[in-house]
Amino acid sequence: MPKTSAALLLYRRGTDGLEVLIAHMGGPFWARKDAGAWSIPKGEYTDGEEPLAAARREFAEEMGSPPPGGEPVPLGTVKQSGGKTVTTFAVHGDFDLDGFASNTFELEWPRGSGRVQEFPEVDRAAWVSVAVAREKLVKGQVPVLDALAEHLGSDT
Numbered sequence: 001m002p003k004t005s006a007a008l009l010l011y012r013r014g015t016d017g018l019e020v021l022i023a024h025m026g027g028p029f030w031a032r033k034d035a036g037a038w039s040i041p042k043g044e045y046t047d048g049e050e051p052l053a054a055a056r057r058e059f060a061e062e063m064g065s066p067p068p069g070g071e072p073v074p075l076g077t078v079k080q081s082g083g084k085t086v087t088t089f090a091v092h093g094d095f096d097l098d099g100f101a102s103n104t105f106e107l108e109w110p111r112g113s114g115r116v117q118e119f120p121e122v123d124r125a126a127w128v129s130v131a132v133a134r135e136k137l138v139k140g141q142v143p144v145l146d147a148l149a150e151h152l153g154s155d156t
Contacts, residue, residue, distance in 0.1 A: 003044055004044065004086075004087070005045065005058075005087070006042060006052065006086070007086050007087070007088040008040070008041055008058070008089055010067065010068070010094075010095055014127065018129070019129060020127070020133050021125060022038045022125065023038060023062060023063070023125040024038050025123075026119050026120040027120075028109050028119065037136070038138070039137065039138055040141055041058060041062045043055075043061065051089075062121050063100060065099055067093070067095065068093030074087075075089060080140030086144075088141075088147070097127070102123070104119060104121065106119075133145055
């Protein structure tokens with residue numbers, strides 16, 4: 001059964017135009033990768049849970065504090081290469097990265113070593129232009145940027 005995730009994409013108007021908030025995935029697999037190693041803050045949810053509530057919860061867990069208020073806009077659902085589906089909502093607002101602090105997970109690393117280490121789910125976050133986000137996001141999430149542009153009625 002494919003896993004389902006919910007995501008919250010924050011956007012704002014910066015001095016150089018439209019910016020989105022993206023997060024670099026934590027852990028040893030992603031440590032030395034940049035292009036294709038970033039994600040919209042997201043997380044899995046279970047049947048019966050509202051995707052928007054899950055998106056807000058996961059944002060707070062991965063970013064260290066709740067998302068800003070604002071009217072959420074559904075951007076649809078995309079399917080990633082591994083089969084996971086991600087339902088994304090956009091919210092116009094600002095988020096101060098000075099308070100960024102992700103939750104963590106445990107993983108045996110190096111694999112087979114018997115040594116369990118703790119890693120952040122997200123090791124850094126950044127406000128970037130939509131053009132930069134297109135390069136950094138995992139491929140399955142790039143169509144969300146098109147949905148945001150359609151919602152805003154702009155060419156990002």
